[in-house]
């Protein structure tokens with residue numbers, strides 16, 4: 591488990607991080623979401639020790655993170671670090687060796703990853719000859735080659751086509767399934783929503799919401815409900831306490847407190863069969879808009 595505890599960092603007058611705390615649980619994928627300049631890269635650099643915080647701590651399993659822990663993290667920095675002229679496989683294996691792997695282990699891990707990331711046929715090509723999306727896949731291989739104990743990835747999905755997103759996603763899921771804490775930043779809220787177990791939403795250097803995806807969706811659901819019946823539902827808008835009625839599929843969405851919603855369902859059941867009813871959970875984009883405003 592990686593834990594960022596009360597971390598603050600200024601650059602001159604600008605407060606990039608202000609008392610930021612969050613946890614990246616072992617075996618869980620945590621999405622780090624925020625607008626440009628919100629502080630994601632700064633937080634990741636502090637975890638990796640590339641930057642020092644003005645105050646606050648980073649811990650691993652409850653003790654202060656040290657150089658060995660950091661060495662074992664798979665890090666994909668914002669500034670991508672592969673040598674453009676070097677061959678993909680050579681470079682990935684070289685990075686594995688820098689992490690102390692034997693030649694054979696580094697080469698085996700490289701070929702496994704290039705295979706998984708569907709760039710094996712480019713293994714002997716120079717990085718600069720790959721498309722941006724394939725260079726991105728090579729970057730993922732570089733971050734994972736040494737079988738890291740934790741992953742910290744700055745925008746790993748940027749520049750990937752939908753197949754690339756799925757491919758990288760499944761590699762990250764496997765890493766998490768092996769018990770590693772996985773933290774990644776992204777602007778692609780739909781990807782984050784699908785991939786993450788947990789979320790940290792940051793704005794202006796402050797954590798605005800954090801927790802499991804399901805918990806955040808439940809907390810920010812407000813009092814929205816979805817009701818579907820084969821019959822007419824135009825009466826719902828006239829029920830006292832019901833607001834914001836909109837048509838949705840073969841039913842309606844509406845706002846109401848829980849007891850009013852129960853009254854609506856009772857009335858719907860009296861009028862005929864109800865095909866579905868339940869709380870309407872907001873999308874991550876809606877939660878994001880709500881917490882950063």
Ligand SMILES: Nc1ncnc2c1ncn2[C@@H]1O[C@H](COP(=O)(O)OP(=O)(O)OP(=O)(O)O)[C@@H](O)[C@H]1O
Pocket residue numbers: 601604605606624625626627628629630631632633668
């Ligand atoms: N080395 C630096 N010197 C001065 N200001 C910096 C430095 N690094 C970051 N900042 C400032 O700190 C704030 C947070 O930046 P950071 O790069 O952490 O945001 P981010 O959430 O990663 O943004 P993006 O999504 O655009 O990558 C920004 O206002 C940025 O301009």
